[in-house]
Amino acid sequence: MSSNWEMVIGLEVHAQLKTSSKLFSSSPNQFGSEPNENVNFIDSGMPGMLPVMNFGCIEMAIKTGYALNFKINKHSVFERKNYFYPDLPQGYQISQFEFPILSEGYINIESGDNQKKIRIERAHLEQDAGKSIHDIDPKYSFIDLNRVGTPLLEIVSYPDLSSADEVINYMSSLRQLLMYIDVCDGNMQEGSLRADVNLSVRKKGQELGTRCEIKNLNSFKFIKQAIEYEFQRQINIIDGGGEIEQNTMLFDTSTGETRAMRSKEFSHDYRYFPDPDLLPVNLSQEQIDKIKPLVGELPQDKLNKYLDNYSLDKDIAKIIIAEKQNANLFEKMISESTVKPKFIAAWLVGDIFAFIKENNLEVNSLNDKTKDITDLLRLISDDVISNKAGKEILPKVLNGQGKPSELVKELGLEQVSDSGELEKIIDEALVGEDENILKFQGGSDRVLGYFVGKCLKATKGKGNPKLINKILLERLKK
Amino acid sequence: MSDIDIKRISYLAKLKLPPEKEEFYSNSLKDIIKWVDNLKKVDTSKTEPLHNVTEKTVSIRNDEVSKSNSVDDILRNAPERAQNFFKVPKVVE
Numbered sequence: 107m108s109s110n111w112e113m114v115i116g117l118e119v120h121a122q123l124k125t126s127s128k129l130f131s132s133s134p135n136q137f138g139s140e141p142n143e144n145v146n147f148i149d150s151g152m153p154g155m156l157p158v159m160n161f162g163c164i165e166m167a168i169k170t171g172y173a174l175n176f177k178i179n180k181h182s183v184f185e186r187k188n189y190f191y192p193d194l195p196q197g198y199q200i201s202q203f204e205f206p207i208l209s210e211g212y213i214n215i216e217s218g219d220n221q222k223k224i225r226i227e228r229a230h231l232e233q234d235a236g237k238s239i240h241d242i243d244p245k246y247s248f249i250d251l252n253r254v255g256t257p258l259l260e261i262v263s264y265p266d267l268s269s270a271d272e273v274i275n276y277m278s279s280l281r282q283l284l285m286y287i288d289v290c291d292g293n294m295q296e297g298s299l300r301a302d303v304n305l306s307v308r309k310k311g312q313e314l315g316t317r318c319e320i321k322n323l324n325s326f327k328f329i330k331q332a333i334e335y336e337f338q339r340q341i342n343i344i345d346g347g348g349e350i351e352q353n354t355m356l357f358d359t360s361t362g363e364t365r366a367m368r369s370k371e372f373s374h375d376y377r378y379f380p381d382p383d384l385l386p387v388n389l390s391q392e393q394i395d396k397i398k399p400l401v402g403e404l405p406q407d408k409l410n411k412y413l414d415n416y417s418l419d420k421d422i423a424k425i426i427i428a429e430k431q432n433a434n435l436f437e438k439m440i441s442e443s444t445v446k447p448k449f450i451a452a453w454l455v456g457d458i459f460a461f462i463k464e465n466n467l468e469v470n471s472l473n474d475k476t477k478d479i480t481d482l483l484r485l486i487s488d489d490v491i492s493n494k495a496g497k498e499i500l501p502k503v504l505n506g507q508g509k510p511s512e513l514v515k516e517l518g519l520e521q522v523s524d525s526g527e528l529e530k531i532i533d534e535a536l537v538g539e540d541e542n543i544l545k546f547q548g549g550s551d552r553v554l555g556y557f558v559g560k561c562l563k564a565t566k567g568k569g570n571p572k573l574i575n576k577i578l579l580e581r582l583k584k
Numbered sequence: 585m586s587d588i589d590i591k592r593i594s595y596l597a598k599l600k601l602p603p604e605k606e607e608f609y610s611n612s613l614k615d616i617i618k619w620v621d622n623l624k625k626v627d628t629s630k631t632e633p634l635h636n637v638t639e640k641t642v643s644i645r646n647d648e649v650s651k652s653n654s655v656d657d658i659l660r661n662a663p664e665r666a667q668n669f670f671k672v673p674k675v676v677e
Contacts, residue, residue: 140668142655147657150658156644161645162646192672249671250669382636385640386635387641466614
Protein backbone atom coordinates (compact mmCIF):
# COMPACT_ATOMS: atom_id res chain seq x y z
CA MET A 107 0.00 0.00 0.00
CA SER A 108 1.39 3.33 -1.06
CA SER A 109 -0.42 5.12 1.74
CA ASN A 110 2.39 4.29 4.18
CA TRP A 111 4.83 6.06 1.92
CA GLU A 112 5.55 9.72 1.72
CA MET A 113 7.52 11.74 -0.77
CA VAL A 114 10.22 14.24 0.08
CA ILE A 115 10.86 16.86 -2.56
CA GLY A 116 13.30 19.70 -3.08
CA LEU A 117 13.14 21.96 -6.11
CA GLU A 118 15.79 23.68 -8.21
CA VAL A 119 14.07 26.39 -10.19
CA HIS A 120 15.84 28.16 -13.04
CA ALA A 121 14.43 31.60 -13.71
CA GLN A 122 15.60 33.50 -16.77
CA LEU A 123 16.11 37.11 -15.80
CA LYS A 124 14.43 39.61 -18.10
CA THR A 125 17.39 41.90 -18.63
CA SER A 126 17.94 43.52 -22.02
CA SER A 127 21.40 42.01 -22.46
CA LYS A 128 23.10 38.80 -21.37
CA LEU A 129 24.88 38.03 -18.10
CA PHE A 130 28.43 38.62 -19.34
CA SER A 131 27.98 40.02 -22.85
CA SER A 132 25.95 42.80 -24.42
CA SER A 133 24.15 40.52 -26.89
CA PRO A 134 20.35 40.81 -26.78
CA ASN A 135 18.64 38.59 -24.23
CA GLN A 136 15.67 37.77 -26.40
CA PHE A 137 13.51 34.74 -27.12
CA GLY A 138 12.38 33.80 -30.61
CA SER A 139 15.08 35.44 -32.77
CA GLU A 140 16.53 33.81 -35.88
CA PRO A 141 19.09 31.09 -35.02
CA ASN A 142 22.47 32.41 -33.82
CA GLU A 143 21.29 35.99 -34.26
CA ASN A 144 22.00 37.04 -30.66
CA VAL A 145 25.50 35.64 -30.38
CA ASN A 146 28.79 37.51 -30.13
CA PHE A 147 32.35 36.31 -29.68
CA ILE A 148 32.03 36.11 -25.90
CA ASP A 149 28.89 33.94 -26.15
CA SER A 150 30.44 31.67 -28.76
CA GLY A 151 33.46 31.07 -26.54
CA MET A 152 36.11 32.55 -28.79
CA PRO A 153 39.58 32.49 -27.23
CA GLY A 154 40.70 35.68 -25.56
CA MET A 155 37.23 37.15 -25.04
CA LEU A 156 36.52 38.50 -21.58
CA PRO A 157 33.18 38.31 -19.81
CA VAL A 158 31.95 41.59 -18.26
CA MET A 159 29.30 41.47 -15.53
CA ASN A 160 25.88 42.98 -16.31
CA PHE A 161 24.92 44.96 -13.21
CA GLY A 162 21.24 44.61 -14.17
CA CYS A 163 21.51 40.93 -13.21
CA ILE A 164 22.88 41.79 -9.77
CA GLU A 165 20.02 44.25 -9.25
CA MET A 166 17.46 41.61 -10.15
CA ALA A 167 19.12 39.07 -7.87
CA ILE A 168 18.99 41.56 -4.99
CA LYS A 169 15.31 42.31 -5.66
CA THR A 170 14.65 38.57 -5.55
CA GLY A 171 16.59 38.46 -2.30
CA TYR A 172 14.19 40.92 -0.71
CA ALA A 173 11.07 39.24 -2.13
CA LEU A 174 12.05 35.72 -1.02
CA ASN A 175 13.38 36.73 2.42
CA PHE A 176 16.98 35.88 1.57
CA LYS A 177 20.17 36.95 3.22
CA ILE A 178 21.81 39.08 0.52
CA ASN A 179 25.51 38.32 0.43
CA LYS A 180 27.91 41.22 -0.08
CA HIS A 181 30.54 38.81 -1.32
CA SER A 182 29.87 36.25 -4.04
CA VAL A 183 32.13 34.43 -6.48
CA PHE A 184 31.70 33.15 -10.02
CA GLU A 185 33.19 29.75 -10.71
CA ARG A 186 33.58 27.53 -13.74
CA LYS A 187 31.54 24.35 -13.90
CA ASN A 188 33.32 22.24 -16.48
CA TYR A 189 31.51 19.90 -18.80
CA PHE A 190 31.44 19.20 -22.51
CA TYR A 191 28.35 19.65 -24.64
CA PRO A 192 27.98 21.14 -28.12
CA ASP A 193 25.58 23.86 -26.97
CA LEU A 194 28.11 25.09 -24.39
CA PRO A 195 30.93 26.48 -26.54
CA GLN A 196 33.04 27.73 -23.62
CA GLY A 197 33.40 24.18 -22.32
CA TYR A 198 32.23 25.40 -18.93
CA GLN A 199 29.25 27.15 -17.44
CA ILE A 200 29.97 30.24 -15.35
CA SER A 201 27.99 29.78 -12.15
CA GLN A 202 28.23 30.52 -8.46
CA PHE A 203 29.15 27.58 -6.27
CA GLU A 204 30.69 28.10 -2.87
CA PHE A 205 29.65 31.74 -2.49
CA PRO A 206 26.18 32.39 -3.96
CA ILE A 207 24.69 35.89 -4.01
CA LEU A 208 21.66 34.83 -1.92
CA SER A 209 21.36 32.36 0.93
CA GLU A 210 18.81 31.12 3.49
CA GLY A 211 15.48 32.46 2.27
CA TYR A 212 11.91 31.19 2.47
CA ILE A 213 8.40 31.68 1.20
CA ASN A 214 5.06 30.68 2.66
CA ILE A 215 2.78 28.55 0.53
CA GLU A 216 -0.70 27.17 0.96
CA SER A 217 -0.96 23.55 1.96
CA GLY A 218 -4.56 22.47 2.36
CA ASP A 219 -6.13 25.05 4.67
CA ASN A 220 -2.81 25.94 6.27
CA GLN A 221 0.24 27.96 5.43
CA LYS A 222 3.53 26.14 5.16
CA LYS A 223 6.96 27.70 5.25
CA ILE A 224 9.25 26.41 2.53
CA ARG A 225 12.90 27.15 3.24
CA ILE A 226 15.17 28.06 0.35
CA GLU A 227 18.81 27.13 0.73
CA ARG A 228 20.31 29.48 -1.84
CA ALA A 229 19.95 31.29 -5.12
CA HIS A 230 22.81 31.97 -7.47
CA LEU A 231 23.48 33.62 -10.81
CA GLU A 232 24.63 31.53 -13.76
CA GLN A 233 24.64 31.32 -17.54
CA ASP A 234 22.09 29.42 -19.57
CA ALA A 235 23.34 27.11 -22.34
CA GLY A 236 22.36 27.08 -26.01
CA LYS A 237 19.86 24.77 -27.65
CA SER A 238 20.53 21.53 -29.48
CA ILE A 239 17.96 20.37 -31.98
CA HIS A 240 18.18 16.63 -32.53
CA ASP A 241 15.17 15.89 -34.68
CA ILE A 242 15.97 17.66 -37.97
CA ASP A 243 18.68 15.28 -39.14
CA PRO A 244 19.22 11.60 -38.19
CA LYS A 245 23.02 11.94 -37.94
CA TYR A 246 23.55 15.53 -36.91
CA SER A 247 22.52 17.90 -34.15
CA PHE A 248 21.75 21.50 -35.04
CA ILE A 249 22.98 24.11 -32.59
CA ASP A 250 21.48 27.51 -31.89
CA LEU A 251 23.57 29.54 -29.45
CA ASN A 252 21.08 32.39 -28.94
CA ARG A 253 20.33 31.28 -25.39
CA VAL A 254 24.00 30.98 -24.44
CA GLY A 255 24.80 33.41 -21.66
CA THR A 256 21.19 34.29 -20.84
CA PRO A 257 21.18 35.19 -17.13
CA LEU A 258 19.61 32.57 -14.88
CA LEU A 259 18.86 32.73 -11.22
CA GLU A 260 18.84 29.20 -9.85
CA ILE A 261 16.69 28.99 -6.73
CA VAL A 262 17.34 25.88 -4.65
CA SER A 263 14.82 24.88 -2.00
CA TYR A 264 15.33 22.59 0.98
CA PRO A 265 13.49 19.25 0.75
CA ASP A 266 10.49 20.77 2.54
CA LEU A 267 7.84 19.80 -0.01
CA SER A 268 5.80 16.66 0.47
CA SER A 269 3.22 16.42 -2.31
CA ALA A 270 2.73 17.28 -5.96
CA ASP A 271 0.19 19.92 -4.93
CA GLU A 272 2.67 21.58 -2.59
CA VAL A 273 5.25 21.65 -5.37
CA ILE A 274 2.74 23.29 -7.72
CA ASN A 275 1.83 25.85 -5.04
CA TYR A 276 5.47 26.58 -4.34
CA MET A 277 6.27 26.92 -8.02
CA SER A 278 3.30 29.18 -8.74
CA SER A 279 4.07 31.35 -5.69
CA LEU A 280 7.64 31.73 -6.92
CA ARG A 281 6.42 32.56 -10.41
CA GLN A 282 3.98 35.11 -9.04
CA LEU A 283 6.65 36.78 -6.88
CA LEU A 284 9.26 36.89 -9.67
CA MET A 285 6.70 38.43 -12.00
CA TYR A 286 5.63 40.98 -9.37
CA ILE A 287 9.16 42.22 -8.88
CA ASP A 288 9.63 42.23 -12.65
CA VAL A 289 12.70 40.01 -12.86
CA CYS A 290 11.22 37.11 -14.88
CA ASP A 291 8.42 36.99 -17.45
CA GLY A 292 7.21 33.67 -16.01
CA ASN A 293 6.60 32.19 -19.46
CA MET A 294 7.09 28.49 -18.78
CA GLN A 295 6.31 27.43 -22.34
CA GLU A 296 9.24 29.48 -23.60
CA GLY A 297 11.46 28.07 -20.85
CA SER A 298 11.70 31.27 -18.80
CA LEU A 299 10.97 29.22 -15.71
CA ARG A 300 12.01 25.56 -15.45
CA ALA A 301 12.22 23.16 -12.55
CA ASP A 302 14.41 20.22 -11.60
CA VAL A 303 12.61 18.03 -9.09
CA ASN A 304 14.60 16.07 -6.48
CA LEU A 305 12.42 13.32 -5.11
CA SER A 306 12.92 10.52 -2.63
CA VAL A 307 10.47 8.29 -0.78
CA ARG A 308 10.36 6.96 2.74
CA LYS A 309 7.99 5.21 5.09
CA LYS A 310 6.39 7.81 7.32
CA GLY A 311 8.71 8.92 10.08
CA GLN A 312 11.80 7.19 8.69
CA GLU A 313 15.14 8.49 7.45
CA LEU A 314 15.46 10.18 4.05
CA GLY A 315 15.75 7.80 1.11
CA THR A 316 18.03 8.04 -1.94
CA ARG A 317 16.84 10.77 -4.28
CA CYS A 318 16.49 10.98 -8.03
CA GLU A 319 16.53 14.24 -9.91
CA ILE A 320 14.03 14.81 -12.72
CA LYS A 321 15.45 17.45 -15.04
CA ASN A 322 13.98 20.38 -16.87
CA LEU A 323 10.24 20.34 -16.33
CA ASN A 324 8.59 23.34 -17.93
CA SER A 325 4.89 23.11 -17.14
CA PHE A 326 2.79 22.62 -14.02
CA LYS A 327 1.10 19.66 -15.68
CA PHE A 328 4.39 17.88 -16.41
CA ILE A 329 5.71 18.61 -12.91
CA LYS A 330 2.65 16.95 -11.40
CA GLN A 331 2.74 13.97 -13.77
CA ALA A 332 6.47 13.43 -13.30
CA ILE A 333 6.20 13.54 -9.50
CA GLU A 334 3.32 11.08 -9.42
CA TYR A 335 5.08 8.66 -11.77
CA GLU A 336 8.47 8.88 -10.03
CA PHE A 337 6.87 8.43 -6.58
CA GLN A 338 5.24 5.19 -7.68
CA ARG A 339 8.36 4.02 -9.55
CA GLN A 340 10.53 4.33 -6.44
CA ILE A 341 7.93 2.62 -4.23
CA ASN A 342 7.66 -0.27 -6.69
CA ILE A 343 11.43 -0.75 -6.69
CA ILE A 344 11.66 -0.81 -2.90
CA ASP A 345 8.56 -2.98 -2.51
CA GLY A 346 10.11 -5.42 -5.01
CA GLY A 347 13.16 -5.72 -2.76
CA GLY A 348 15.34 -3.37 -4.83
CA GLU A 349 17.27 -0.25 -3.98
CA ILE A 350 17.00 3.24 -5.43
CA GLU A 351 20.04 4.30 -7.40
CA GLN A 352 20.79 7.99 -7.33
CA ASN A 353 20.07 9.04 -10.89
CA THR A 354 19.30 11.93 -13.16
CA MET A 355 15.99 11.31 -14.85
CA LEU A 356 14.26 12.66 -17.90
CA PHE A 357 10.49 13.02 -18.07
CA ASP A 358 9.10 11.76 -21.35
CA THR A 359 6.12 14.01 -22.04
CA SER A 360 4.63 11.61 -24.60
CA THR A 361 4.47 8.57 -22.30
CA GLY A 362 4.25 10.35 -18.94
CA GLU A 363 7.18 8.25 -17.65
CA THR A 364 10.54 9.10 -16.15
CA ARG A 365 13.71 7.33 -17.24
CA ALA A 366 17.38 7.52 -16.35
CA MET A 367 19.24 10.07 -18.43
CA ARG A 368 22.93 9.95 -17.67
CA SER A 369 25.04 6.84 -17.84
CA LYS A 370 25.15 5.34 -14.38
CA GLU A 371 28.63 3.97 -14.70
CA PHE A 372 30.52 7.23 -14.19
CA SER A 373 29.33 10.28 -12.34
CA HIS A 374 30.27 13.71 -13.62
CA ASP A 375 33.06 15.67 -12.09
CA TYR A 376 32.55 19.35 -12.79
CA ARG A 377 35.90 20.48 -11.40
CA TYR A 378 34.57 23.77 -10.09
CA PHE A 379 37.10 26.54 -9.60
CA PRO A 380 36.86 30.34 -9.33
CA ASP A 381 36.73 31.89 -12.80
CA PRO A 382 40.04 33.73 -13.30
CA ASP A 383 38.33 36.06 -15.80
CA LEU A 384 35.94 37.40 -13.19
CA LEU A 385 36.81 39.08 -9.91
CA PRO A 386 34.54 38.41 -6.94
CA VAL A 387 31.36 40.46 -6.65
CA ASN A 388 31.76 42.74 -3.63
CA LEU A 389 28.71 44.85 -2.91
CA SER A 390 28.42 47.71 -0.45
CA GLN A 391 25.48 47.94 1.93
CA GLU A 392 24.59 51.17 0.15
CA GLN A 393 24.34 49.39 -3.22
CA ILE A 394 22.05 46.77 -1.69
CA ASP A 395 19.87 49.28 0.20
CA LYS A 396 19.35 51.33 -2.93
CA ILE A 397 17.52 48.46 -4.57
CA LYS A 398 15.03 47.81 -1.78
CA PRO A 399 12.52 50.48 -2.89
CA LEU A 400 12.42 48.92 -6.36
CA VAL A 401 10.84 45.75 -4.96
CA GLY A 402 7.42 47.38 -4.62
CA GLU A 403 4.30 45.84 -3.15
CA LEU A 404 4.29 42.05 -3.03
CA PRO A 405 1.18 39.87 -3.48
CA GLN A 406 0.76 39.35 0.27
CA ASP A 407 0.92 43.12 0.91
CA LYS A 408 -1.76 43.65 -1.71
CA LEU A 409 -3.93 40.88 -0.30
CA ASN A 410 -3.82 42.42 3.17
CA LYS A 411 -4.60 45.85 1.75
CA TYR A 412 -7.56 44.55 -0.26
CA LEU A 413 -9.02 42.72 2.73
CA ASP A 414 -8.41 45.47 5.31
CA ASN A 415 -8.92 48.68 3.35
CA TYR A 416 -11.31 47.61 0.61
CA SER A 417 -13.17 44.80 2.44
CA LEU A 418 -13.00 42.48 -0.54
CA ASP A 419 -13.94 38.81 -0.18
CA LYS A 420 -10.80 36.72 0.14
CA ASP A 421 -11.55 34.63 -2.95
CA ILE A 422 -12.06 37.69 -5.10
CA ALA A 423 -8.98 39.41 -3.69
CA LYS A 424 -6.90 36.33 -4.49
CA ILE A 425 -8.01 36.30 -8.10
CA ILE A 426 -7.02 39.95 -8.44
CA ILE A 427 -3.58 39.57 -6.84
CA ALA A 428 -2.81 36.38 -8.79
CA GLU A 429 -1.14 38.47 -11.46
CA LYS A 430 0.37 41.88 -11.13
CA GLN A 431 -1.41 43.22 -14.20
CA ASN A 432 -4.80 42.36 -12.64
CA ALA A 433 -3.87 44.26 -9.51
CA ASN A 434 -2.58 47.21 -11.54
CA LEU A 435 -5.83 47.44 -13.50
CA PHE A 436 -7.90 47.20 -10.31
CA GLU A 437 -5.89 49.85 -8.50
CA LYS A 438 -5.99 52.17 -11.49
CA MET A 439 -9.79 51.99 -11.48
CA ILE A 440 -9.94 52.68 -7.75
CA SER A 441 -7.67 55.69 -8.03
CA GLU A 442 -9.70 57.16 -10.89
CA SER A 443 -13.19 56.90 -9.46
CA THR A 444 -15.31 57.00 -6.35
CA VAL A 445 -17.13 53.75 -7.07
CA LYS A 446 -16.74 51.35 -4.13
CA PRO A 447 -13.69 49.06 -4.57
CA LYS A 448 -15.81 46.06 -3.66
CA PHE A 449 -18.23 46.86 -6.47
CA ILE A 450 -15.36 47.35 -8.94
CA ALA A 451 -13.76 44.06 -7.83
CA ALA A 452 -16.96 42.09 -8.37
CA TRP A 453 -17.33 43.39 -11.92
CA LEU A 454 -13.62 42.93 -12.62
CA VAL A 455 -13.42 39.24 -11.73
CA GLY A 456 -16.87 38.64 -13.20
CA ASP A 457 -17.85 40.17 -16.51
CA ILE A 458 -14.62 42.01 -17.28
CA PHE A 459 -12.35 38.95 -16.90
CA ALA A 460 -14.91 36.87 -18.80
CA PHE A 461 -14.67 39.37 -21.66
CA ILE A 462 -10.87 39.24 -21.58
CA LYS A 463 -10.91 35.46 -21.67
CA GLU A 464 -13.51 35.21 -24.43
CA ASN A 465 -11.61 37.62 -26.63
CA ASN A 466 -8.19 36.23 -25.77
CA LEU A 467 -6.90 39.60 -24.60
CA GLU A 468 -4.15 40.71 -22.26
CA VAL A 469 -5.40 42.29 -19.05
CA ASN A 470 -3.03 45.18 -19.78
CA SER A 471 -4.94 46.01 -22.94
CA LEU A 472 -7.76 47.49 -20.85
CA ASN A 473 -5.50 49.97 -19.08
CA ASP A 474 -6.61 52.82 -21.33
CA LYS A 475 -10.32 51.97 -20.87
CA THR A 476 -10.47 52.25 -17.09
CA LYS A 477 -12.19 55.65 -17.11
CA ASP A 478 -15.00 54.34 -19.32
CA ILE A 479 -15.35 51.21 -17.21
CA THR A 480 -15.63 53.10 -13.95
CA ASP A 481 -18.07 55.57 -15.56
CA LEU A 482 -20.25 52.60 -16.45
CA LEU A 483 -19.94 51.12 -12.97
CA ARG A 484 -20.91 54.51 -11.54
CA LEU A 485 -24.15 54.43 -13.60
CA ILE A 486 -24.92 50.95 -12.31
CA SER A 487 -24.14 51.65 -8.67
CA ASP A 488 -26.19 54.89 -8.81
CA ASP A 489 -29.12 52.90 -10.19
CA VAL A 490 -29.22 54.97 -13.36
CA ILE A 491 -29.21 51.68 -15.22
CA SER A 492 -29.92 48.16 -14.05
CA ASN A 493 -27.32 45.48 -13.49
CA LYS A 494 -28.68 43.69 -16.52
CA ALA A 495 -28.34 46.79 -18.70
CA GLY A 496 -24.79 47.18 -17.39
CA LYS A 497 -23.90 43.70 -18.55
CA GLU A 498 -25.32 44.53 -21.97
CA ILE A 499 -23.32 47.73 -22.33
CA LEU A 500 -20.02 46.51 -20.86
CA PRO A 501 -18.73 44.63 -23.96
CA LYS A 502 -19.49 47.66 -26.11
CA VAL A 503 -17.56 49.89 -23.73
CA LEU A 504 -14.63 47.46 -23.67
CA ASN A 505 -14.68 47.28 -27.46
CA GLY A 506 -14.49 51.08 -27.56
CA GLN A 507 -17.88 51.43 -29.26
CA GLY A 508 -18.86 54.50 -27.26
CA LYS A 509 -18.98 56.26 -23.94
CA PRO A 510 -21.21 54.60 -21.31
CA SER A 511 -23.62 57.53 -20.94
CA GLU A 512 -24.06 57.80 -24.72
CA LEU A 513 -24.59 54.05 -25.05
CA VAL A 514 -27.25 54.14 -22.32
CA LYS A 515 -29.18 56.84 -24.22
CA GLU A 516 -28.66 55.22 -27.60
CA LEU A 517 -29.98 51.87 -26.41
CA GLY A 518 -32.70 53.42 -24.23
CA LEU A 519 -31.53 51.54 -21.16
CA GLU A 520 -31.97 54.28 -18.60
CA GLN A 521 -33.94 53.05 -15.61
CA VAL A 522 -37.13 54.67 -14.44
CA SER A 523 -36.15 55.86 -10.97
CA ASP A 524 -38.76 58.60 -10.72
CA SER A 525 -40.80 57.52 -7.70
CA GLY A 526 -43.88 59.49 -8.82
CA GLU A 527 -43.95 57.66 -12.11
CA LEU A 528 -43.32 54.32 -10.47
CA GLU A 529 -46.03 54.87 -7.85
CA LYS A 530 -48.54 55.44 -10.64
CA ILE A 531 -47.53 52.23 -12.37
CA ILE A 532 -47.65 50.28 -9.11
CA ASP A 533 -51.05 51.57 -8.15
CA GLU A 534 -52.35 50.53 -11.56
CA ALA A 535 -50.79 47.09 -11.16
CA LEU A 536 -52.47 46.56 -7.82
CA VAL A 537 -55.97 47.19 -9.19
CA GLY A 538 -58.05 44.01 -9.02
CA GLU A 539 -55.43 42.16 -6.95
CA ASP A 540 -57.29 42.26 -3.65
CA GLU A 541 -57.04 38.53 -3.20
CA ASN A 542 -53.25 38.51 -3.63
CA ILE A 543 -52.85 41.53 -1.39
CA LEU A 544 -54.67 39.65 1.36
CA LYS A 545 -52.42 36.65 0.79
CA PHE A 546 -49.34 38.83 1.24
CA GLN A 547 -50.72 40.38 4.39
CA GLY A 548 -51.44 36.86 5.57
CA GLY A 549 -47.73 36.12 5.32
CA SER A 550 -47.12 34.79 1.81
CA ASP A 551 -43.86 36.41 0.68
CA ARG A 552 -44.02 34.74 -2.68
CA VAL A 553 -46.70 37.14 -3.77
CA LEU A 554 -44.22 40.00 -3.52
CA GLY A 555 -42.12 38.50 -6.30
CA TYR A 556 -45.20 38.21 -8.42
CA PHE A 557 -46.01 41.89 -7.92
CA VAL A 558 -42.47 43.05 -8.63
CA GLY A 559 -42.51 41.05 -11.85
CA LYS A 560 -45.81 42.52 -12.87
CA CYS A 561 -44.64 46.08 -12.22
CA LEU A 562 -41.32 45.55 -14.03
CA LYS A 563 -43.23 44.24 -17.00
CA ALA A 564 -45.39 47.34 -16.95
CA THR A 565 -42.22 49.49 -17.16
CA LYS A 566 -40.93 47.34 -20.03
CA GLY A 567 -38.11 46.20 -17.78
CA LYS A 568 -36.78 49.71 -17.22
CA GLY A 569 -38.17 50.27 -13.75
CA ASN A 570 -35.63 50.40 -10.96
CA PRO A 571 -36.26 47.08 -9.19
CA LYS A 572 -35.02 48.29 -5.82
CA LEU A 573 -37.32 51.27 -5.88
CA ILE A 574 -40.28 49.20 -7.09
CA ASN A 575 -39.67 46.81 -4.23
CA LYS A 576 -39.58 49.60 -1.72
CA ILE A 577 -42.77 51.33 -2.93
CA LEU A 578 -44.59 48.02 -3.23
CA LEU A 579 -43.83 47.13 0.37
CA GLU A 580 -45.11 50.51 1.53
CA ARG A 581 -48.34 50.07 -0.44
CA LEU A 582 -48.94 46.47 0.59
CA LYS A 583 -48.44 47.07 4.27
CA LYS A 584 -51.20 49.64 4.39
CA MET B 585 47.01 9.75 -2.14
CA SER B 586 43.88 8.38 -3.73
CA ASP B 587 44.12 5.80 -6.46
CA ILE B 588 43.93 6.81 -10.10
CA ASP B 589 40.78 5.53 -11.80
CA ILE B 590 42.20 5.80 -15.31
CA LYS B 591 39.03 4.46 -16.98
CA ARG B 592 36.90 7.17 -15.40
CA ILE B 593 39.39 9.91 -16.21
CA SER B 594 39.62 8.91 -19.86
CA TYR B 595 35.82 8.82 -19.99
CA LEU B 596 35.52 12.31 -18.51
CA ALA B 597 38.21 13.59 -20.87
CA LYS B 598 36.45 11.88 -23.79
CA LEU B 599 39.71 10.14 -24.75
CA LYS B 600 39.90 6.56 -25.94
CA LEU B 601 42.75 4.79 -24.18
CA PRO B 602 44.12 1.45 -25.46
CA PRO B 603 44.18 -1.05 -22.55
CA GLU B 604 47.95 -1.59 -22.83
CA LYS B 605 48.53 2.13 -22.23
CA GLU B 606 46.37 2.28 -19.10
CA GLU B 607 49.13 1.44 -16.69
CA PHE B 608 51.56 3.88 -18.27
CA TYR B 609 49.15 6.82 -18.03
CA SER B 610 48.00 5.80 -14.62
CA ASN B 611 51.59 5.92 -13.35
CA SER B 612 52.31 9.25 -15.08
CA LEU B 613 49.29 10.82 -13.46
CA LYS B 614 50.30 9.40 -10.09
CA ASP B 615 53.71 11.04 -10.46
CA ILE B 616 52.15 14.38 -11.30
CA ILE B 617 49.87 14.25 -8.30
CA LYS B 618 52.74 13.19 -6.07
CA TRP B 619 54.64 16.27 -7.20
CA VAL B 620 51.67 18.59 -6.66
CA ASP B 621 51.15 17.02 -3.24
CA ASN B 622 54.34 18.78 -2.13
CA LEU B 623 52.05 21.74 -1.54
CA LYS B 624 50.46 19.83 1.33
CA LYS B 625 53.65 20.32 3.32
CA VAL B 626 52.62 23.95 3.82
CA ASP B 627 50.37 24.51 6.81
CA THR B 628 47.35 26.46 5.49
CA SER B 629 45.02 25.77 8.38
CA LYS B 630 45.04 29.44 9.36
CA THR B 631 45.02 30.88 5.85
CA GLU B 632 41.87 32.06 4.04
CA PRO B 633 41.68 30.79 0.46
CA LEU B 634 42.72 33.48 -1.99
CA HIS B 635 40.39 33.58 -4.97
CA ASN B 636 42.05 36.45 -6.65
CA VAL B 637 45.25 38.41 -6.28
CA THR B 638 43.58 41.81 -6.46
CA GLU B 639 41.26 43.06 -3.75
CA LYS B 640 39.06 44.68 -6.32
CA THR B 641 35.49 43.82 -7.21
CA VAL B 642 34.28 42.54 -10.58
CA SER B 643 34.05 45.15 -13.35
CA ILE B 644 30.48 45.87 -14.29
CA ARG B 645 28.58 47.32 -17.20
CA ASN B 646 25.06 48.69 -17.47
CA ASP B 647 22.34 46.49 -18.90
CA GLU B 648 22.56 47.75 -22.47
CA VAL B 649 22.48 45.88 -25.76
CA SER B 650 25.02 46.25 -28.50
CA LYS B 651 25.61 44.00 -31.47
CA SER B 652 29.15 43.72 -32.66
CA ASN B 653 29.01 41.00 -35.28
CA SER B 654 26.79 39.09 -37.69
CA VAL B 655 25.53 35.51 -37.82
CA ASP B 656 28.01 34.86 -40.63
CA ASP B 657 30.92 35.93 -38.41
CA ILE B 658 29.78 33.50 -35.74
CA LEU B 659 29.28 30.60 -38.13
CA ARG B 660 32.64 31.13 -39.85
CA ASN B 661 34.24 28.70 -37.40
CA ALA B 662 31.46 26.13 -37.61
CA PRO B 663 32.64 22.66 -38.67
CA GLU B 664 29.55 22.57 -40.84
CA ARG B 665 26.61 24.85 -41.24
CA ALA B 666 22.94 24.22 -42.03
CA GLN B 667 21.03 27.42 -42.71
CA ASN B 668 21.97 29.50 -39.68
CA PHE B 669 22.67 26.58 -37.37
CA PHE B 670 25.93 24.93 -36.39
CA LYS B 671 25.78 21.36 -37.67
CA VAL B 672 27.64 18.88 -35.44
CA PRO B 673 27.77 15.11 -35.01
CA LYS B 674 24.78 14.02 -32.98
CA VAL B 675 25.32 14.18 -29.23
CA VAL B 676 22.39 13.11 -27.11
CA GLU B 677 22.69 12.76 -23.38
